[in-house]
Amino acid sequence: MKPRMPGLIIVLLALLTAVGPISTDMYLPAFPAMKAELMARPGEAQITLAAWFLGLSVGQITHGPLSDHYGRRVPLLLGTALYTIASIGCAMAPSMTILSCWRLVAAFGGAASLVIPRAVIRDMVLNGVEAARLIGRLTLVMGVVPILAPTAGGFIAEHLGWEAIFWVAAFYGVLCSLLIWRYLPDTLLPERHVTLSLVPTLLRYRKVWRDRVFRYHALEGGCGTFSLFAFLGGAPTVFLGTYHLSPTLFGSVFISNATGYIIGVQVNARAVRRYRPGPVLTAGACALAVTTSAMLVLTLTGIDTPLALTLCMMACMTALGFVLPGAAIGCLLPHAAEAGSASALYGTTVFFIGAFSTVLVGEIGRGSPVPMAALMVLGAIGTLLCDRQRPRRARRGSRRNARSDTLVGG
Known part of the structure; x- marks a missing residue:
């Protein structure tokens, strides 16, 4: 195998990775x-959003073992096809209950596009540093796409109706399916296919989860995601319902959010070159607690203008640019032999924890920014508590691990 990947395949993997943020952010307006x-x-x-996150949670832990048994190409094709069909179902849904069910199915299929591209990189790139760099580029896609998705979704909703957003998602799924069928080979060598068996799979997940390094990094990432998803679930009601922003203007809020996240990722990449990854991750957790607390104070004192909340959320996203990449790589580095299982279990953990905040903000939000900000603070507190519980050997990572952490961070 060559140490470098063809540029066309890298672009295709980036397009596949974008399925998640496109489907999360584009329909919020x-x-x-x-x-x-x-x-x-x-x-x-908000239940439709929680159903999406729950489907991603279950799908990630399922598609990993399937791709290890059947190869990368077939599960990716089937998952993308299922996402396309379910998106059509969303566009034709006659009620919120039916829409939530189709969102769950779409997320289960779309989860293949989150897990399998990372596995393709591991298959094709033997050099660990180069693989980490490419995975970092895919991670950055998840920060760039939200710049465009809400703005595009707001424009589509205003001019073509909300159903058109899901027709666009279905078209995107068809496009990805055609590109997979035409250009993506099966990168898993036949001799590396593993037997699909429930008990060994569960034992691998159990082994990974019992590792305190993995567990507390995953929980830290999950609590950070809890804060993020509280905003995603509450923002449409607050900005569109209470502040009466237009759907297109609402998209500009996410431009600032994504900009903050990209800044955080890039600064994190430079910081871990000078300092150990553990202290940098701790600094990110502290920054998240400070910025979410500032947002809560603004909402409680009545200084909760759209601009003030947007700037606070941009600062929160900058902090998450440290927390989320740091937590992810902290989970994966100690588990090179079970990287696929560790990646899937990490994704399942963070989306499962995050899904609860979207349900809670929908139940208690009622258009007020205070519950949204309070839930974000709750997630930040959980991030700090998990950070304190991380074993010291994770905090004192080697220079080699610091190098890998830098690359995965962007």
Whole structure:
């Protein structure tokens, strides 16, 4: 195998990785229109978002073993096809309940695009440093795409209706399926296929989860995601319902968020070159606690203008640019032999924890920014507590691990 990947395959993997953020962020500006047309009760729109995150959680832990047994190409094709069909179902849904069910199915299929591209890189690139660099580029896609998705979704919702957003998602799924079928080879060598068996798979996950280094890094990433998803679930009601922003202007809020995240990732990449990854991750957790607390203070004192909340959330996203990449690489580095299982279990953990915040903000939000900010603070506190529990051998990573952490961070 060559140590470098063809540029076309890298672009294809980036397109596949974008399925997650596109499907998460693009339909948020359409929440008011969806609730009005489908006569939804308060909190039901957030349930569709929670169903998406739950489907991603279950799908990631499922597609990993399937791709190790059947190869990368077939599960990726089937997952993308399922995502496409379910997106069509979302566009034609007659109620919020049916829409939530289709979102769950779409997420289960779309989860293949989050897990398998990382496995393709591991298959094709033998050099660990180069593989980490490429995985970092895929991670950066998840920060760049949210710049465009809400703005595009707001424009589509205003001019074509909320259903058109899901038709666009279905078209994107068809495009990805065609590109996979035409250009992506099966990168897993036949001799590396593993037997698909429930007990060994569960034992691998059990082995990974029992490692305190993995467990507390995963929980730290999950609590950070809890804060992020509290904002994603509450922002449409607050900015569109309470502040009456247009869907297109609402998209500009996510431009600042994504900009903050990209800044955080890039600064994190430079910081871990000078300092150990552990202290940098701790600094990110502390910054998240400070910025979310500032947002809560603003909402409680009545200084919660759209601009003030947007700037606070941009600062929160900058902090998450340290926390999320640091937690992810902290999970993967000690488990090179079970990298696929560790990656899938990490993804399942963070999306499962994050899904709870979208449900909670939908139930208690009622258009006020205070519950949204309070849940973000709760997630930040959990991040700090998990950071304190991380074993010291994770905090005192070697210079070699610091190098890998830098590359995965962007």
